[in-house]
Amino acid sequence: MSFSYQIKDLSQYKEAYKKSVEDPEGFWSAIANEFIWRKKWDRVLEWNFKKPEIKWFVNAKLNITENCIDRWAETQPNTIALLWEANDPAEPSRSITYRKLLFEVCRFANVLKNNGVKKGDRVCIYMPMIPELMIGILACARIGAIHSVVFGGFSAQSIRDRINDASCSLVLTADGGYRGAKQIPLKEIMDVALRDDTAVKKVIVFKRTGVSVSMQPGRDIWWHDELKKMDDLQSFECTAETMDAEDILFILYTSGSTGKPKGVVLTCGGYMVYTNYTFINVFQYKPRQIFFCTADIGWITGHSYIIYGPLSAGATTTMFEGIPTWPDSGRFWEVVDKHKVNILYTAPTAIRSLMAHGLDPVKDKKLDSLQVIGTVGEPINEEAWHWYHDHIGKKKCPVVDTWWQTETGGIMISNLAGITPQIPSFATLPLPGIQPVLMDENGKIIRGSDAAENALANGKKDTSELLTGNLCIKFPWPGMLRTTYGDHERCRLNYFTSYPGFYFTGDGCFMDTNGNYRITGRVDDVLNVSGHRIGTAEIENAIDMEPGVIESAVVGFPHEIKGQGIYAFVIHAEGKIDEDAARKKIIGAVTLVIGVIAKPDKIQFVAGLPKTRSGKIMRRILRKIAEGETENLGDTSTLLDPSVVEEIRNGKI
Ligand code: WT7
Numbered sequence: 135m136s137f138s139y140q141i142k143d144l145s146q147y148k149e150a151y152k153k154s155v156e157d158p159e160g161f162w163s164a165i166a167n168e169f170i171w172r173k174k175w176d177r178v179l180e181w182n183f184k185k186p187e188i189k190w191f192v193n194a195k196l197n198i199t200e201n202c203i204d205r206w207a208e209t210q211p212n213t214i215a216l217l218w219e220a221n222d223p224a225e226p227s228r229s230i231t232y233r234k235l236l237f238e239v240c241r242f243a244n245v246l247k248n249n250g251v252k253k254g255d256r257v258c259i260y261m262p263m264i265p266e267l268m269i270g271i272l273a274c275a276r277i278g279a280i281h282s283v284v285f286g287g288f289s290a291q292s293i294r295d296r297i298n299d300a301s302c303s304l305v306l307t308a309d310g311g312y313r314g315a316k317q318i319p320l321k322e323i324m325d326v327a328l329r330d331d332t333a334v335k336k337v338i339v340f341k342r343t344g345v346s347v348s349m350q351p352g353r354d355i356w357w358h359d360e361l362k363k364m365d366d367l368q369s370f371e372c373t374a375e376t377m378d379a380e381d382i383l384f385i386l387y388t389s390g391s392t393g394k395p396k397g398v399v400l401t402c403g404g405y406m407v408y409t410n411y412t413f414i415n416v417f418q419y420k421p422r423q424i425f426f427c428t429a430d431i432g433w434i435t436g437h438s439y440i441i442y443g444p445l446s447a448g449a450t451t452t453m454f455e456g457i458p459t460w461p462d463s464g465r466f467w468e469v470v471d472k473h474k475v476n477i478l479y480t481a482p483t484a485i486r487s488l489m490a491h492g493l494d495p496v497k498d499k500k501l502d503s504l505q506v507i508g509t510v511g512e513p514i515n516e517e518a519w520h521w522y523h524d525h526i527g528k529k530k531c532p533v534v535d536t537w538w539q540t541e542t543g544g545i546m547i548s549n550l551a552g553i554t555p556q557i558p559s560f561a562t563l564p565l566p567g568i569q570p571v572l573m574d575e576n577g578k579i580i581r582g583s584d585a586a587e588n589a590l591a592n593g594k595k596d597t598s599e600l601l602t603g604n605l606c607i608k609f610p611w612p613g614m615l616r617t618t619y620g621d622h623e624r625c626r627l628n629y630f631t632s633y634p635g636f637y638f639t640g641d642g643c644f645m646d647t648n649g650n651y652r653i654t655g656r657v658d659d660v661l662n663v664s665g666h667r668i669g670t671a672e673i674e675n676a677i678d679m680e681p682g683v684i685e686s687a688v689v690g691f692p693h694e695i696k697g698q699g700i701y702a703f704v705i706h707a708e709g710k711i712d713e714d715a716a717r718k719k720i721i722g723a724v725t726l727v728i729g730v731i732a733k734p735d736k737i738q739f740v741a742g743l744p745k746t747r748s749g750k751i752m753r754r755i756l757r758k759i760a761e762g763e764t765e766n767l768g769d770t771s772t773l774l775d776p777s778v779v780e781e782i783r784n785g786k787i
Pocket of ligand 1: 433434435511512541561
């Protein structure tokens with residue numbers, strides 16, 4: 135099937151953009167009309183960024199799985215929906231057609247129902263990257279249960295917090311998972327997470343590694359036993375639950391500038407339309423292409439571009455269980471050749487780490503199936519961009535640099551492959567429907583930075599200056615977050631109060647004279663480590679839990695592979711300590727509280743932290759020291775005790 139709303143050239147892009155600004159409701163309803171709805175909307179959009187309250191496709195009814203599975207199971211039943219590549223190259227890959235996917239999702243949806251899961255219930259999913267993860271997610275969506283996927287790298291305590299925050303009543307997990315040469319004891323970690331009281335009544339365990347696990351009677355049940363019950367009952371059909379467009383589809387936790395991760399809430403109708411629209415347009419997806427997004431489904435990229443975007447387009451989506459560097463650093467390229475991948479979507483951190491291994495692992499790979507390659511997660515440096523473009527895309531594949539966030543649901547600013555110009559290290563232009571602006575420090579829109587205004591002025595920017603500011607969005611789009619689960623005020627404070635009337639992204643941005651945006655990174659206390667978003671406050675909380683630690687301050691520093699590394703300044707109660715032993719303990723504490731992804735790269739013990747008279751830590755100074763910039767520390771006169779700076783600078787590691 136081809137899509138009427140696929141943009142085919144630059145002039146169509148400009149036209150679509152203009153239309154989306156002048157008549158957003160007409161623009162989005164024309165796109166939404168091509169989906170399957172049980173009932174169409176009464177109004178396209180109701181919004182108020184002050185409250186905030188955002189509703190798309192008001193009173194429309196649908197089920198996203200009918201759009202992602204049933205319609206393709208009917209029209210192209212034998213098309214492969216999911217191609218799965220195991221961690222171990224020797225293990226056979228699996229492929230699941232749309233017909234089979236419908237069967238599997240319905241059968242497992244019946245398992246969920248049989249275990250008491252109802253519409254609106256929250257289901258926590260902590261699974262390895264295997265087809266059953268996708269089946270579990272879609273089965274939730276089928277019956278209107280809200281999925282909350284937790285990335286496999288999070289610790290027991292992080293899982294417990296997320297389970298409690300959303301009061302999940304059921305958990306999907308596996309005995310273990312493979313990642314490169316390692317095995318992750320998922321069930322064991324889950325057992326620790328569930329040791330204290332939670333609302334969880336059932337844990338369904340998929341057998342993946344065969345490692346022996348303890349099964350708590352009455353609570354823990356085997357996935358295969360539950361399937362067998364459905365087989366015995368011949369229970370293979372499951373009518374999709376009718377959902378309101380604004381019903382919650384899922385919750386996904388992400389870090390902010392405070393200590394506690396927040397549950398970003400995305401809803402059924404708008405998210406479906408938006409992920410589909412962006413998938414088709416950014417990657418210029420053509421029927422029968424093989425799409426491979428290397429992200430983990432524990433992050434938003436996996437939700438939107440392994441599952442919902444590609445499946446809603448009837449595409450073949452690839453899921454890879456392993457890691458790029460195992461058994462060797464040619465694995466990604468081997469997967470591309472093996473499955474004849476046409477569109478590859480990965481992260482700058484992966485590109486940089488593979489680039490560091492040189493060209494040997496690439497040399498014997500064909501990579502001739504590739505047509506479009508993309509990146510996401512953090513700013514891509516020019517060197518990595520060129521390496522990707524030259525050696526993976528062989529200079530013939532457009533590179534899409536896609537900027538977006540968990541909160542945006544889908545891609546916001548990106549070139550469209552082969553359609554709009556690509557510029558190394560620039561995400562370039564907003565997608566139709568997206569109206570970015572740059573703000574100055576006084577909360578005023580910087581003249582010439584408003585994409586919508588520029589578009590309406592016929593593509594001519596009204597200034598020829600280079601602009602920098604904080605990136606905000608001034609008009610709603612269907613995929614955006616509606617609230618943070620259980621705490622609407624937090625959503626308002628976090629995203630809608632820094633610049634009243636605007637959604638604030640937390641990112642700094644630069645715009646060139648042609649209106650292209652280049653995202654420079656977070657301007658809040660959020661780090662982006664290997665494409666993983668982690669709040670400095672979260673890491674500090676974890677470090678402070680370690681006995682003996684009085685106080686800590688965490689900042690980011692440029693890291694060649696990870697993009698940003700984690701630098702912790704720690705005040706310890708005892709004067710002379712065995713620093714290496716103390717470091718090990720602190721790393722242990724962080725791993726326990728958050729997970730391995732938040733481990734500090736550097737820990738410096740200090741006697742004091744640079745604080746203002748009001749007690750605020752001056753992170754600007756710490757950041758500079760961590761970056762190795764020890765000369766121009768800026769104004770330190772407002773510090774309570776300027777001498778600590780000297781000491782910290784001298785002790786830099
Ligand atoms: C933050 C969002 C979007 C899915 C993966 C991350 C940074 C993301 C880019 C890009 C520059 C980027 C931003 C953003 N970011 N993509 N193409 N260029 N920066 O989702 O964990 O919600 O993180 O990642 O800083 O705010 P996330």
